[in-house]
Ligand SMILES: Nc1nc2c(ncn2[C@@H]2O[C@H](COP(=O)(O)OP(=O)(O)OP(=O)(O)O)[C@@H](O)[C@H]2O)c(=O)[nH]1
């Protein structure tokens with residue numbers, strides 16, 4: 290795809306900075322480089338040049354790189370100017386560049402958009418690039434880097450090829466059923482393979498839970514009666530005073546969240562209002578929020594004050610796993626010993642490492658139980674579920690060849706939408722490639 294306008298943007302981070310990278314992409318790129326730097330450098334070879342203003346003055350000295358299309362990020366001619374990262378120098382360079390006819394400021398994501406439209410990346414890869422830029426934990430980085438490499442798109446394309454092949458077989462059976470050189474009863478084999486594919490897509494979709502944990506975090510909700518030490522535990526895990534702690538029951542009334550990087554995994558810890566019956570209006574709302582949040586969590590830490598008397602009924606968190614924890618281990622126990630899975634003291638720090646290890650272990654287990662390639666967006670999952678819906682119909686209605694062919698077409702289309710390549714030409718290629726139609 291050829292765009293008539295060229296785009297320019299600061300591609301590196303916030304200014305001021307040691308170095309700033311300004312990128313240009315589009316048909317004016319060569320002219321812009323020659324005019325500003327005085328020469329067009331060899332492709333992909335860095336040259337150090339004086340960058341000239343319109344009146345011949347100096348904007349800055351910097352490195353100039355030229356990536357001729359199609360072997361560039363966007364597929365177009367691309368220039369990179371590496372200059373000093375001062376606000377005024379960068380803005381002078383941007384002013385100079387956008388003053389060229391046909392050159393304008395890029396919109397958000399426009400370089401990547403051009404890369405996609407020029408076939409340099411598929412849609413999951415562009416999404417993975419966004420994830421890679423936003424990655425904060427090691428697990429997020431690894432996940433995004435794998436997808437940026439195109440693993441997800443390759444999987445969907447392989448499924449799509451199977452569907453295109455299946456439909457070609459069915460269509461051939463419809464169109465050429467009376468001819469000798471079309472294999473008979475291929476519909477059975479096709480239907481069997483579609484059954485297998487349904488299983489593969491289903492288990493891939495299940496992996497979305499793991500992808501969500503990697504991207505959005507493993508959520509741990511702290512529950513327990515008032516004064517069990519919930520806020521004290523949150524503060525100890527966060528290593529700062531995030532939550533207010535007093536000896537008054539009912540101190541915490543709303544949800545309070547901190548995020549941690551536990552062994553490279555993103556973990557969110559939520560402090561809640563203490564659960565009790567006799568609560569005022571505000572506290573009661575807080576208790577309701579605590580329960581709701583706990584039902585959506587990946588893990589509940591149920592705290593029991595070992596020095597106190599209260600015990601709490603864990604009912605109402607659904608199927609969320611619960612870790613029973615005895616708190617205030619530094620105090621004299623009340624004698625009502627319960628079998629806790631862990632005991633700790635927020636005051637002395639005893640047991641905290643064991644707790645964070647246990648949380649990290651559980652989070653890791655959930656992430657590692659999924660396959661290597663996971664759907665990374667709700668968009669993917671929704672289209673995969675549509676694909677499954679059409680595939681199930683294709684299998685159920687295999688007696689009606691034309692319905693089956695239509696369901697396979699719709700399923701292929703949905704997979705094509707995930708990667709951003711919906712194309713009818715390849716269907717014809719398969720048909721003509723498999724059978725000697727022109728006899
Ligand atoms: N000795 C000792 N006291 C603790 C420990 N953890 C919490 N406390 C005390 O217990 C009291 C209640 O602590 P909080 O952390 O506010 O308890 P909470 O569960 O958040 O209470 P609510 O928000 O009211 O439900 C405070 O006086 C804390 O100082 C501990 O490990 N050892």
Ligand SMILES: [K+]
Pocket residue numbers: 515516534535536537538539540541
């Ligand atoms: K309290």
Ligand SMILES: [Mg+2]
Pocket residue numbers: 519520521532533540541560561563
């Ligand atoms: Mg509290």
